[in-house]
Amino acid sequence: MRRFLPQTLPVWVLLIVIAGLLISQVATLYIVARDRDAANDVVDLYRLNDRAFSLVQLMHDATPEERKATASGLFNATYALTVSDTPAVTSSIAGDDELAELEDILVGRLTKFGITDARVRRDPATRESDAPGGAIMNKDVGQVERDLLVLAADFAQSDKLTASLRFADGQWLNFTEPITPVGPILSFDSLPLYALIAGLVVVMSIWSLRRLTAPYRMMETAVKRIGHDLKSPPISETGSREIRAAAKAVNAMQLRLRDYVEDREHLAAALAHDLRTPLTRMRLRLELLRKSPARAALTHDLADIESIASSVIDFAKFEVTEEKAERIDFWSLVEAISDGFEEVSFDHDGTRPRGLICIARPVALKRCVTNLVQNAVTYGKKAHLSLERSQDTITLAIRDEGPGIPQAQLDTVFGSFVRIEQSRNRQTGGLGLGLTIARNIARAAGGEISLSNHPGGGLLTELRLPLAA
Known part of the structure; x- marks a missing residue:
């Protein structure tokens, strides 16, 4: 109901x-x-x-x-x-x-x-009356006489x-x-007037409701846009007093959120960057321990620390770096990335479809696709890529040959520093930032990433992006 x-x-x-x-x-x-x-x-x-x-x-x-x-x-x-x-x-x-x-x-x-x-x-009333019905139907009768005859007939039959x-x-x-x-x-002559008045009332009500609910629609649109891109331009502060007040509140919230996020991103980037100086000194000192039995272990630990610092810097630079969105040939981008991996096969019938154009930040989108392909190769040994277009969406499907991910953890892996592989080996377990960065880039471009276990085995990763107008 x-x-x-x-x-x-x-x-x-x-x-x-x-x-x-x-x-x-x-x-x-x-x-x-x-x-x-x-x-x-x-x-x-x-x-x-x-x-x-x-x-x-x-x-x-x-x-x-x-x-x-x-x-x-x-x-x-x-x-x-x-x-x-x-x-x-x-x-x-x-x-x-x-x-x-x-x-x-x-x-x-x-x-x-x-x-x-x-x-x-x-x-x-008695219906046997001398009602002038024939005279009423006469076309030569004037309007006043017709009205009088109709009234006389009504009186005769009342x-x-x-x-x-x-x-x-x-x-x-x-x-x-x-x-x-x-x-x-109500008569047939008055019904059009009633319908006209009722229609005017409904139209005025719709117009008034749209005016009254404009701040709510504006806030809904603005909040959704902020959710996809925190650096989206502020909304216009024009209109009625209520609309201006709502627009100012949303813009102030966006500014505070942006400042809050940027402060912490700059902090993470600065910390990771400042780590490079002591790491370099540590590497130089390790060169002096040529015959020390601890040298190999310290070198390995130092490499892990440098890998963590690089990942954190990349993660922070994703939002800090200013890059303009451009029209990108997505087919060419995916083809170029797949050529850089021996374990990747790009499944297509040899014909290159046209019109797979999206709007995104080029460097960021390349990083997104690379992270997804790298993730498939790291955990699934081999990756099979395919591209298709459905209505206004481009879909990149990446299927690996790995063990997949438990159903309950398909959404969890998108969190920062979340790793399914629990070993301490950075080569096999990673840092847990690749999918997070990839999804943030996809959402900033108006797209989305989803994971599912393929019926034939392995993990199926789908990147969906909107087609450029």
Whole structure:
């Protein structure tokens, strides 16, 4: 279930905004519809009251025959009007409290015209009416006349209020008043406007969310870039106050991290470099011990110390040395490195693929590939190299013929000074910095190095680099 839910904060906020918009629109339409129905009810009662007053004022002094003649002249299908000896509303009990109150108002207002009783009833619509449907479809009818005809048809087919008023002489005045038809809240004409407004709200919400979340995206991008290259240029400190504050914080963090790392790299390089002077003096003194039995052991130990110093200097120089990235023909680089090792075979079908161009620091990338090949030759006796291109990535695969690495230690070997071979022999065990340096170089170029045990035996090392645009 959770996989179908949004995974980012902007999408969550956008869904909340849209849900709130829908809820508010539905609630607004409901309130408008309810208030309009209540207002229409009051207007219908007012119209019936007003018409009753006009008709009674017209007929109260007339004779029964004159009333019938007048009613016959005013009769039509929509506003029925009759005068008879019996009421159209037979029940003297009102259907609801509103109608009962209206009856009392009519009697009280029309008593001076001789009205002694009033009855009102709601009747459902009768579909047998003279609705001007044919005239509406006539193309020659103007817009105003068309609207009037449509309204007349709606009134003719709407529910009715039927009223019966008794004169003092016992004659009943019966008439009907159509209830105002209530049109739909949403129509085909208004839907485009609603859709346009909703679309504008969504677009403005997306724009606002992008503005609000810009500092988070900027920080995410900056932190990822710093993770790959600590010497990447600082981000621009422009935009709103929040964005500028976030950019300044990220740039300050990057500067402090860079200073921290460079101080320790310079320290390691200086220490390793300063070791060379006493090592040289020690080597000169050893030359004086030509026949001493300890000379061979001391010479061996001194060589180990010099090897350690050289490795530490190389490791420190990787970040300290300033080198610009360039476009590199990766095929030529790998081919040149493989030619320098007798134990290395470069597996290809004889055709050289084109376009294997990457962007990296040339000296550093050569050191990276050399370290990987040297590592394969040292621990795996022989190394088999192959290059392939998949979409926007160049992959260099190096398979050796050694015993491989335990699965639990495949990630551990990338740590500084980590050695799988536990002997003290530097020729077989190394110093444990080769893979560390190689991975740092690959990541600085936007790539990655991964290790796995090959099904056919040996260790499989894969260097993946992005193709140059």
